[in-house]
Amino acid sequence: xxxxxxxxxxxxxxxxxxxxxxxxxxxxxxxxxxxxxxxxxxxxxxxxxxxxxxxxx
Numbered sequence: 001x002x003x004x005x006x007x008x009x010x011x012x013x014x015x016x017x018x019x020x021x022x023x024x025x026x027x028x029x030x031x032x033x034x035x036x037x038x039x040x041x042x043x044x045x046x047x048x049x050x051x052x053x054x055x056x057x
Contacts, residue, residue, distance in 0.1 A: 004044060006037035014045060 016028040033044045 004035055004037060004042060006035040006042070008033055009036050009041070010034040 010033070012032045012034075013025055013028050014030050014032045016023045016030055029047055029049070030045055031048045033046075035042050035044055
């Protein structure tokens with residue numbers, strides 16, 4: 001994961017597909033962030049795993 005300095009303006013769960021089928025929102029593992037930086041708004045997608053979730057808490 002790269003370090004990005006800015007202000008988080010939105011957190012969302014993006015659509016995720018498995019075997020061509022849209023996963024239910026509870027089964028998705030990606031988390032998206034819209035971050036306001038000096039260069040403009042950046043859309044950052046990360047895969048949430050157990051270690052990453054513990055860091056966010």
